[in-house]
Amino acid sequence: MLRSDDMALQGCSNDGAVTARAMDLSGVLSNGDLAYVACVQSAEWQSAGPTLSSQCVRQAEKENGMIVNQQDEISNRKLEKLDYDSTFRETFKGLVTLPKPLSISDLAKPPTHGSRLKVAYQGVPGAYSELAATKAYPDCEAVPCDQFEEAFQAVELWLSDRAVLPIENSLGGSIHRNYDLLLRHRLHIVGEVQIGVHHCLLGLPGVKKEQLKRVISHPQALAQCEHTLSKLGVAREAVDDTAGAAQYITDNNLHDTGAIASARAAELYGLDILADGIQDDSGNVTRFLMLAREPIIPRTDRPFKTSIVFALEMEQPGALFKALSAFALRDINLTKIESRPQRNRPLRVVDDFNHGVAKYFAYMFYIDFEASMAERRAQNALGQLQEFAGFLRMLGSYPMDMTPIDPASRSAS
Ligand SMILES: O=C(O)C(=O)C[C@]1(C(=O)O)C=C[C@@H](O)C=C1
Incomplete structure (x- = not known):
């Protein structure tokens, strides 16, 4: 079954005008850089004017039910929360007047539907991702989303204009899920933003930290506070996001959590706030x-x-070094290198008749x-x-984030 973005691509590849424009653009930009042109071309099909875009939106709207069923890790709850019908109507209205050409000053395009820029993030209000979203787009x-994948979808389906998602943390390392997504x-990645993450231990009013039997939070936050948690000797439980953990305690009146x-x-x-600044390192930063x-x-x-992101053509000694x-x-x-398993080709099996079968992971x-x-x-x-x-x-x-990091202040407040 087609996904919404596949449907959009298909619709657009039939449009001669779009292809022609993309080719013009490639003349200006490419200078031999096919990869980048491919990326700009893919922007062109999304920005090719009212007819095409509204077609994509309508297709997505029609197929909405299918998309929900098909995406195994997406909960229906969030999709209800976003109120598709009214948002699609809004989006469609705005599309009719879209000024489309990409311009050199197109660093942070304002929303095309005339309202405030909608920025999807994972978590509930009070999550660090919300803070990052407002630092990136003041x-x-x-727009809160239950899962990372829903934030991606919110942008793809025109429910949001941007998504802001964590990719790595100075203590916990990479957020692998977002690399895969x-x-x-x-x-397209259009910017980065880094924030100092200053964790607090929270409990119901009157509760002392010695009374706690378990601590709940996002897995990254639990990992970033390893020392404090070990000292407390409490059980740890992972939940979807930090602020959601706080909300859960309040909603369920949990005195031991x-x-x-x-x-x-x-x-x-x-x-x-039972304890303040409990991360293992005061310079705890999430990117x-x-x-x-559009790019x-x-x-x-x-x-x-x-x-x-790339995969090697031939896995042989020195191949990555040469690349x-x-x-x-x-x-x-190079500021970052991350390797992830290739899902469609997880294992390369090579027969060595003398010794047996060698199995290599593909990355x-x-x-x-x-x-x-x-x-x-x-290029x-x-x-x-x-x-x-x-x-x-x-x-x-x-553009690189060149702003100073908030010195792990309680800026999340
Ligand atoms: O749970 C949150 O508050 C988030 O924004 C998620 C998240 C993460 O995924 O790494 C973001 C920043 C912190 O490093 C801890 C958690």
Whole structure:
């Protein structure tokens, strides 16, 4: 069964005008960089004008039931919460007047439906992701989602304009789920934002921390407070998000349960702060990605980062080293490398008649590097990388977050 984004792609690939425009654009931008053009082309089908876009929306609306059934990890609860009908009507209204051409100044496009920018995040109000969403887009309307995948879907289905999702934390490491979702969905990274995460231990008013038998929170937050939890000697339980943990304690009047969450969550859900700054390291920072349906046009007048994902064509000694030399040779700094299993080809089996059968795991490599795709050296690096890659996808070229990190203050309040 088709997913909504597949349907949109299919509809658009029949549109000659769109293809022609995409080709024009490729003349200007490509300079040999096929990967980036592919990424801009994919923006073109989404921004190709009212008819096409509304067609996509209608198709998505019609297929809505199917999408819900098909996505095994998506709960129906959230989809109800977002009120499809009214939102689709709103979206459709705005599409008729969309000014479409991509422009060089298109760094943070305002919403096209005339209202505040809607930014999807995972969690409930008081979650760190909500804070990240409002740091990334100060005047936005933050839209809570139950799961990461729903935040992706909210943008794909035009229910939100952007999503802001955590990708890595200085103590807990990578948020693997979001790496996998970046590949499964067609959104583009349009920015990054980093926030200092200052955790508090919360409990019902009057409860002392010695009375707690268990502490609940997001798994990343539990991992970031390992020392405190070990000292307390309590049981740990993972829930969907930090603020949701606080809300759960209040809703169920749990006297023996604490939550790890922000000071803002304490305020919102009427809990006491039993301990403050309980993360293992005071410089606890989470990096979030800003995602949109369309990519931004890369620039060279400010520091940019580019994120890609690739799989090696041939797994042989030195293959990854050779692939990455494309960046080292051009003095391009790699800021992150992450490998994830290839779901569609998890195992490569090689018969060695003398010794038996060797089994190798196959990986996708996610790379962030410090350069803009508007720079020739980045285009050439990707050109060279393509020689070693059986698969290569551009995830986005976007401005680096150069703002100072809030010094793990209680800024979440
Ligand atoms: O639960 C939250 O408050 C979140 O925003 C999620 C999340 C995460 O996924 O890493 C975000 C930042 C913190 O590192 C802890 C949890």
